[in-house]
Amino acid sequence: MARWEPNARGRLEQAAMDLFTEHGFEQVTVAEIAARAGLTERTFYRHFSDKREVLFPDASPLYQGLTDALAAAPDTATPIEAVAAVLDTTAAFFTDRHRFSRRRQAVIAANAELREREAVKLASLADALASGLRERGxxxxxxxxxxxxxxxxxxxxxxxxxxxxxxxxLGALMRTALGELRTTLSP
Amino acid sequence: MARWEPNARGRLEQAAMDLFTEHGFEQVTVAEIAARAGLTERTFYRHFSDKREVLFPDASPLYQGLTDALAAAPDTATPIEAVAAVLDTTAAFFTDRHRFSRRRQAVIAANAELREREAVKLASLADALASGLRERGxxxxxxxxxxxxxxxxxxxxxxxxxxxxxxxxLGALMRTALGELRTTLSP
Known part of the structure; x- marks a missing residue:
């Protein structure tokens, strides 16, 4: 019978990030993450399928957010206005995640395989966004x-x-970056 | 002693692409590629380290072309003008490769691992291009x-x-696409 563990997921995330930062992603085992969090491996596997999933959790809420934001954008929105609406929604996923995101980025930057995984994730998001825009006509x-x-x-x-x-x-930074992209592309 | 084989690389590429198209990338072995080309496995490995390298050859000439194009762009070129010069150079790498590129794209589209490899390759090119632009100031x-x-x-x-x-x-298509990107981003 599973014991109730207060905020097990958060404790596991924090323990994993501490250990990845200290020893590098490759060197850390799930057993060590669970031990550091004061939890069992079994509890770890109730929340994550492997240690990589701590860094790359199920992206379906992000895809759902993208789809919802496109659906909510007015019919009169231009493609880039619809994209800007999606970016605003995306920013909400990162609220209160600055410290986690920052450490996550450092762990990913230090590992070629994780950098590749991040590149693939972003390419998949671009494909989903293009597909959603085509559905808007x-x-x-x-x-x-x-x-x-x-x-x-x-x-x-x-x-x-x-x-x-x-x-x-993050939302404000994205709006500024979109403006800078426009300026950069100006002939 | 290596026998001289006329256009061995081209024959291996074509045999590989025929087999990938017929059976799917995963199902094809190096032995089959060599046999279809009428060559030995040993000859295959003189040209490619594995079957994936037929689709993803050494990218260093592409990176060198990128670096050279940035170096050749006038100091007065804006960042996007420098990027456009790189795109023009890149197009030259694809001259006479339309049939190969077309079949390569179909093979990649059919295989998740190859699609990921392509995404990673494009992300690496973006990083190299950004780095070259920073070196231009x-x-x-x-x-x-x-x-x-x-x-x-x-x-x-x-x-x-x-x-x-x-x-x-391809160069003309890229110039048109750059113009369309500008239009798409216009507020």
Missing amino acids: VAEPAASLAAEAGIAVFKVAHLQWVADDDPGD | VAEPAASLAAEAGIAVFKVAHLQWVADDDPGD
Whole structure:
């Protein structure tokens, strides 16, 4: 019978991030993460399928948020306005996650396989966003270009956000980055 | 002693692509590729380290072309003008490769692991491009944004190019896509 463990998931996340930061992702075992959190391996596996899932949790809420934001955008929204609405929604997923995101980024930056996983995740999000725009009736290549631009803005603003000691507003950083992308592309 | 085999690399590429197309990438062995090309496995391994390298050859000429194009761009070039110069150079790598690129894209599209490899390759190119722009004195986040925009344009135009029965001009498609990205981003 599973014992009730207060905030087991949060404790496991924090223990994992402490250990990844101290020893590097590859060196850390699930047994060590559970021990550091004062929990059993069995409890770990009730929350995560493996240690990588601490860094790359189930993305379906993010995809659902993306779909919902596109559905909520007015019919009159241009492709890039719809993308901006998605970015605003995405920012909400990161509220109160600055310290976690910052440490996560450092762990990922130190490991080639994790960097590749992050690149694949962002490419999948771009594909989902392009697909959602096509469902709104946006033609190609505008759908793919707007989606790729949105993910580029997310990537750059997210890196700025985690690099900052003071947790600023990720949504504001993304809106600024979108403006900077426009300026950069101006002939 | 290695026998001289006329156009061994080209024959191996074509045999591999035929077999990947017929049976799927995963089902094909190096022995089968060599046999189809009328060559030995030993000859295969003189040209490729494994079957995946047929689809993802050494990218160092591409990186060198990128670096050279940035070096050749005038000091007065804006970041996006420098990126456009890199895209023009990149197009030259694909001249006479339309049939190969088209079949390669179909093989990659059918295999999740290969799609991930392609995403990682494009992300690496974006990083290299951003790094080259910073070396030209472009500040962040403009360097990363211009680089991501350039890779987005490459990705979208390359997909259009391989989808087209008639091998058009990849460079022209990229210039058009860059213009469309500008339009898409206009408020």
